[in-house]
Amino acid sequence: MTRISDAFDRSLNTVAAWALGVLWVLPLAYAIWTAFHPAAYEARFDLFAPITFENFVKAWEAAPFARYFLNTFILVTLILACQFFLCTLAAYAFARFEFPGRNVLFALVLLQLLVMPDILIVENYKTMRFLDLVDTIPAIALPYIASGFGIFLLRQTFMTIPKELDEAARVEGASFLGVLWRVYIPLAKPTYLAYGLVSVSHHWNNFLWPLIVTNSVETRPVTVGLSVFSSIDSGIEWSVINAATLMTSGPLLIAFLLFQRQFVQSFMRAGIK
Amino acid sequence: MKATRFKRDWIHGWLLLLPAMVFLFAFTHIPAVTTLINSFYSTPRGQRPARFLGLDNYERMLADPVFWKVLWNNLWFALGTIPLSIALAIAMALWVNDKLAGRGFVRMAYFTPTVLPLIAVANIWLFFYTPGFGLFDQLTRGLFGWPASNYLGDPDTALNAIIVVTVWKEAGFFMIFYLAALQAIPVSLKEAAQIEGAGRWTIFWRITFPLLMPTTLFVSINAVINSFRLVDHIFILTDGGPDNASSLLLFYIYETAFRYWETGYAATLTVALLVLLSLLAIGQFFLFDRKVHYK
Numbered sequence: 001m002t003r004i005s006d007a008f009d010r011s012l013n014t015v016a017a018w019a020l021g022v023l024w025v026l027p028l029a030y031a032i033w034t035a036f037h038p039a040a041y042e043a044r045f046d047l048f049a050p051i052t053f054e055n056f057v058k059a060w061e062a063a064p065f066a067r068y069f070l071n072t073f074i075l076v077t078l079i080l081a082c083q084f085f086l087c088t089l090a091a092y093a094f095a096r097f098e099f100p101g102r103n104v105l106f107a108l109v110l111l112q113l114l115v116m117p118d119i120l121i122v123e124n125y126k127t128m129r130f131l132d133l134v135d136t137i138p139a140i141a142l143p144y145i146a147s148g149f150g151i152f153l154l155r156q157t158f159m160t161i162p163k164e165l166d167e168a169a170r171v172e173g174a175s176f177l178g179v180l181w182r183v184y185i186p187l188a189k190p191t192y193l194a195y196g197l198v199s200v201s202h203h204w205n206n207f208l209w210p211l212i213v214t215n216s217v218e219t220r221p222v223t224v225g226l227s228v229f230s231s232i233d234s235g236i237e238w239s240v241i242n243a244a245t246l247m248t249s250g251p252l253l254i255a256f257l258l259f260q261r262q263f264v265q266s267f268m269r270a271g272i273k
Numbered sequence: 274m275k276a277t278r279f280k281r282d283w284i285h286g287w288l289l290l291l292p293a294m295v296f297l298f299a300f301t302h303i304p305a306v307t308t309l310i311n312s313f314y315s316t317p318r319g320q321r322p323a324r325f326l327g328l329d330n331y332e333r334m335l336a337d338p339v340f341w342k343v344l345w346n347n348l349w350f351a352l353g354t355i356p357l358s359i360a361l362a363i364a365m366a367l368w369v370n371d372k373l374a375g376r377g378f379v380r381m382a383y384f385t386p387t388v389l390p391l392i393a394v395a396n397i398w399l400f401f402y403t404p405g406f407g408l409f410d411q412l413t414r415g416l417f418g419w420p421a422s423n424y425l426g427d428p429d430t431a432l433n434a435i436i437v438v439t440v441w442k443e444a445g446f447f448m449i450f451y452l453a454a455l456q457a458i459p460v461s462l463k464e465a466a467q468i469e470g471a472g473r474w475t476i477f478w479r480i481t482f483p484l485l486m487p488t489t490l491f492v493s494i495n496a497v498i499n500s501f502r503l504v505d506h507i508f509i510l511t512d513g514g515p516d517n518a519s520s521l522l523l524f525y526i527y528e529t530a531f532r533y534w535e536t537g538y539a540a541t542l543t544v545a546l547l548v549l550l551s552l553l554a555i556g557q558f559f560l561f562d563r564k565v566h567y568k
Binding site: 009013014016017021027089090092094097098099102113118123124176222249 | 283303308377393401449540
């Protein structure tokens with residue numbers, strides 16, 4: 001009796017899980033479908049509709065997407081490099097040094113998890129105008145490079161590294177920076193990978209702040225470029241907009257499909273600690 | 274010897290922290306303080322510098338119907354998105370954690386929206402919601418013979434339409450945290466319960482769900498912050514309209530500051546947002562604190 005009800009229960013769960021899964025991919029599948037078919041099929045589902053790449057060509061030619069991609073690439077690289085540098089040093093200080101004000105400063109770092117630069121757009125814009133950085137890529141990056149989340153994550157990782165390794169390296173004559181470079185950073189590689197993936201996908205997708213602080217083709221990242229492109233809604237076909245949409249999310253999506261396991265594990269690792 | 278070691282530790286610690294702290298203060302702490310200061314001043318215009326207004330901006334805010342409107346919208350938005358996406362996230366995590374046929378596909382399906390930019394997500398859904406030939410209208414016409422409806426253009430449905438998009442985007446993200454938590458629960462607990470004759474439902478409510486409480490606290494704090502922070506899709510889907518029916522607090526701050534250039538009043542609105550966020554974070558912490566079972 002229980003075995004039958006158990007099997008029934010299990011199959012019911014499988015069906016529900018699949019139904020939700022199908023529902024969840026539907027929007028994306030539909031966008032892919034329209035992007036690869038002529039505009040005439042965008043509201044008409046036909047399994048044998050001809051496949052075309054024309055929508056992608058049209059979108060690519062209609063707006064300077066190549067430049068937008070370059071901007072986004074520079075942006076995420078800049079942010080990631082600065083975050084790794086700043087967060088590593090700060091995390092090392094919090095994890096292994098005793099100094100007055102440590103707890104207060106750490107609380108201030110954690111405060112950034114609540115009071116994020118995303119919310120302080122008005123004042124940060126004023127700062128950028130004061131620094132004469134409006135409409136530059138560094139202006140998009142600067143508010144995010146000292147990441148409270150990154151510092152916290154790396155500190156937690158550094159604290160799990162046995163002190164004996166640290167002391168052994170010091171006995172061999174390594175300086176405090178040498179110890180960081182030769183002991184802590186190599187052992188924290190998985191955390192760097194996890195944080196890197198989270199950071200890149202976050203800043204690739206970021207929109208509001210770049211929208212505010214950029215106003216030219218030379219600085220706009222793809223998200224802002226896409227919104228500019230699709231808001232001139234006169235005459236652009238849906239299939240072309242969908243092609244542009246897929247294009248902007250494409251690199252991240254492909255990377256995700258290829259490295260699915262690492263992605264999921266990275267987000268998990270970034271989340272639990 | 275000991276003393277000099279300490280002194281050197283101090284200096285090393287401070288030096289290591291210095292670069293990060295400079296940027297942290299420059300773009301988080303100082304702006305937060307100047308926001309508070311500027312909220313008491315008028316907006317400087319051209320030759321006219323900012324004047325001290327006292328509480329005028331706050332009085333204006335309390336009398337501003339749009340402020341109350343977006344505040345209510347935001348609360349509805351939070352209530353509509355958070356419990357639903359957390360419930361879905363738990364269900365997703367339980368399913369994906371189980372031995373399920375085609376688990377890889379299902380997990381990918383749940384998680385994919387998370388890697389898409391919110392702007393791209395909005396574009397995809399905008400097409401869904403298009404009156405007449407969008408997918409929703411085609412489905413409802415085909416299945417129930419309903420007439421075309423403008424989900425995003427109708428003040429009654431615009432916010433709900435945005436809630437649907439947000440739940441779709443966020444549930445898979447939260448699933449990851451639950452998945453991690455589920456994998457940390459010892460199997461022996463479940464087995465013991467099974468020997469005692471407990472059903473799956475009982476096991477979930479008596480064992481799994483309580484053990485997931487710390488995750489729920491973490492996820493819900495994240496979700497609350499997100500519900501005040503993520504407004505990207507509004508730009509594409511409704512632009513806050515019709516008549517602010519789908520505008521949220523941060524979107525209103527953006528409009529006030531960068532469309533009407535009223536930075537003084539925008540600072541006041543930002544203070545309201547910061548106060549609200551802090552209260553919610555503290556409140557949640559205490560609410561959950563009694564129920565959370567730490568290991």
